[in-house]
Amino acid sequence: MYKIEKQNLTALFRKIAEGRDLYLPVESAGQVNFAAWDEEAKVSLDTTKTVKSPKDAFFPQSETLYTCKKEGKKLEVTQEALREKGFVVFGMKACDVRGVEVLDRVFLSEPVDSYYQARREHGVLVALACKEPEESCFCTAFGIDAANPVGADAEKPAGDHTMNQTGADVAVWDIADWLYWKPLTEKGEALTESVRGLLTEAGEEEVLAEQSRIRAVLKRLPYADLSLEGWGGDATKEKFDSPLWETLYRPCLGCGTCTFVCPTCQCYDIKDYRTKDGIQRYRCWDSCMYSDFTLMSAGNNRTTQLQRFRQRFMHKLVYYPANNDGLFSCTGCGRCVEKCPSSLNIVKVIKAFAKEGGARNE
Amino acid sequence: MQELRKRAGELLADGTVARVLAWRAGDLPYNPEPAFFETEAELEHLVYDGFCGANLSKLMIEASKLEGKTLVCLKPCDTYSFNQLVKEHRVDREKAYIIGVGCRGKLDIEKIRRQGIRGIEAVEGAELDGPEELTIRTFSGEKKCAYRDAMLERCHVCKGKEHMAYDELLGESRDTKDAERFAEVEAIERMPAKERFAYFQKELSKCIRCNACRNACPACSCRKCVFDSTKFDSEQKANVDSFEEKMFHIIRAFHVAGRCTDCGECSRVCPQGIPLHLFNRKFIKDINTFYGEYQAGTGSDEKAPLTNYTLEDAEPSVVRERG
DSSP: OEEEEGGGHHHHHHHHTTTSEEEEEEEETTEEEEEEOOTTOOBOTTOSSOSSOGGGGTSOSEEEEEEEEEETTEEEEEEOOOOOSOEEEEEEOHHHHHHHHHHHHHHSSSSOOHHHHHHHHHEEEEEEOOSSOOTTOOGGGGTOOTTSOOOGGGGSOTTOOOSSOSSOSEEEEEETTEEEEEEOSHHHHHHHHHTGGGOEEOOSHHHHHHHHHHHHHHHTSTTTTOOOTTOSTTOHHHHHTOTTHHHHTTTOOOOSHHHHHOSSOOOEEEEEEEETTEEEEEEEEOOTTSTTTTOOTTOOSOOSHHHHHHHHHHIIIIIHHHHTTTOOSOOOOOHHHHHOTTOOOHHHHHHHHHHHHTOSOO | OHHHHHHHHHHHHTTSOSEEEEEEOOSSTTOOEEEEEOSTGGGGGBOOBTTOOOOGGGHHHHHTTSSSOEEEEEOHHHHHHHHHHHHTTSSOGGGEEEEEEOOSOOBOHHHHHTTTOOSEEEEESOBTTOOSEEEEEETTEEEEEEGGGGBOHHHHTOOOSOOSSOSEEESOOOOOOOSOTTHHHHHHHHSOHHHHHHHHHHHHTTOOOOOHHHHHOTTOOOSSOGGGOTTSTTOOOOOOSHHHHHHHHHHHHHHTTTTOOOOOHHHHHOTTOOOTHHHHHHHHHHHHHHHOOOOTTSOSSSOOGGGOOOTTSOOTHHHHHHO
16 A cells, blocks of 8 residues: 555646556536646546546547548548557546446457457556545446545456456545555556555554545445345346336437436447548447437338337346446446436436336335 | 326316327426326326426427327426417317426536535525525535526527416416626627637537437427438538538538527537537527517417518528628
């Protein structure tokens, strides 16, 4: 365990950014989102929830995959270069770290997504404990510990430092005037080494005390007792056929806010920009809430908002766990709770089903 | 609120309406959602307080297609949108029974959070006849916040307490206007072009292309939006460069010009806090200047300046002259 005085954070960021890119919560035009650090950046580590999750760092909202250029009868196809420069995502929260684990299972399964994989290999995750969990948070429902943002790797056997770690590489705690720093993986050790001159050794006591303080807050959150009983990979038929969807979806505007602020939504569309002598093929986030989502020439995608709405929650709470050892594709970050224009969200859906099914959410 | 529940129950019971469109109590103090109620028993979950900002008039497009009348609760500003939708033949006036609900300004939870009030467990004083101050219970104790300081931007430039359409009225409204409607627009007009461009560039670069502004907008009622059509290159959700964001927002602003009632839903729902109403308000200001004072949605049958021709209309050259 190390620590650094918070007044020296700019020096730390400057050091990290030497030869690497550094992404962290930055305020711009009144909103805090993950953005590249520079000397002018208004860094905001006090923000519990950035508007968007940091998933852009690995799975950007849009990226070019390749370009095709036509010259006479010759067609030239150039793949976009894969990420080679190292980067650090600083200040992810425990829920955001879980978000990356969810994405890993999608993009790093065969066939591996090479664009994503390159970013994962070159990215270092520095996760920050949540000093101030908010009333919209429910990460505890998914077994996430916001007081100890280490991710799933904490449970790996000692010495297992396989690539594409699913957890954080460094965990940090913001306590009074100090930032406590704990490397967790080889990548984390290497990053620590490169900024070692700015860090001093520290004991664990303050961090342990802070963790119990945070856990006490987590226990009193309004959603602390949210239960996922009845959800999971075996619930497909029962949940899909429920008449509840018919009322639940009705205030849904069909916008993509929930999808685009979500740390786990991973669907994308692939499209072409036509230029004068070729095309640029790119992919961009898509939303199952959109009417043209997965639209094929036969036009037989989901045709009603009810179906689209159901899909989003079925994917997170049933289909994804069915294919991923029971892991839910929701991290309880609560961004959708805060941002839905109609105040709908996954918590309301879970509670509505619990009331019907007799589980213990009230 | 009790009165509203009671009246809605009566109208449901005597068959005047088949359903009630209002707000259902949320599970946090500030997140009621728009909801349809079909039985009297369900009405116990109906809520109406400062957090019921959502403009329900657009939901009447779908409700108009249903059997029977729908009771819809509209705040004064919502009735402008309602009239506009009737005018555009998107909502059937005959299918609506409007209870014009009183309003004393609607609340923006972000404005409360920005005062450092976080970890919100309960909010007292948000009801229609509540006090001038909110009492907020948080994880770190009780906090106070003036109701006015937590109001949505649109309420500070309120169009007035009068409902432009209703079948009956319920509840007192209060004056909330304490700012000039076009002051923000004028401030932007005064900026040098470069500064103005930089301002919008910075704001719009936050856009995540979620379409919340479009989908919440009562004036955006096309059955198929050009941005959702696969037949054009305009279909895009790419957010690749800043030009795209501008294109989306500028096209949208042009498309609702003369029809936008300035209900403020676009800015209310934007997850990134982009002051989208500024575009529309600029158009409204220009329409007022070039074609005479006009407020969309005041009535449901008057001619709109951009779809009407008069000899007094401004010549296109005014734009060139203005620079």
